[in-house]
Amino acid sequence: MRHPLRLLQSLTVFLAGLYGLFVFAGNLMDYGSNYQFVEHVLSMDTTFDGNALMWRAITVPWIWTIAYLGIIVAEGVFAALGLIGGVVLFRRRNDDILAYDRARVWGYSAYGVGLLIWFFGFIVIGSEWFAMWQSSTWNGKDTAMPLAILFAAFAALLAMNAPTTVSEQDAVGPRRGARE
Secondary structure, eight states: OOOHHHHHHHHHHHHHHHHHHHHHHHHHHTHHHHHHHHHHHHHTTTSOTTOTTGGGOOOOHHHHHHHHHHHHHHHHHHHHHHHHHHHHHHHTTTSOHHHHHHHHHHHHHHHHHHHIIIIIIIIIIIIIISOGGGOSSSOOHHHHHHHHHHHHHHHHHHHOOOOOOHHHHHHHOOOTTOOO
16 A cells, blocks of 8 residues: 555545535434524523523524524535545545645645534534533533544644655655755
């Protein structure tokens, strides 16, 4: 196997996209159930009694709808970037390092969108701003945190390079600071 790390990188990007596709499809197929999640988190109606943060609650249904549609669109973009990116990386797995590096943008973009959805959207905004962590029923923090960690780890894996061969080093040129 010529580039096992590249195969693993393309696989993780593709599988992240497949996960995103299932989440995206689930939100479309079970719109009502998942809409309730957004409604309860934004309205903060299942947080602790006497919660001093209730001024943050949003109880306007059209805002819930816009927020939920935004989540669905973001998940669709995440899925597309991951699925396309996994295929592009797989197809470029035997290319030179510069061509392969250019193809990585798909994976970085997918993981960036994934972090925006699950870390920023669910943990920062949902869990902390709307106190979702206080709800025993409508709490997505325990699902979102491992996903955010996983996508950050996958992004780090994507940034890794296998040791270069002499021919690859010749194609790239001498390393900065290397003695000739």
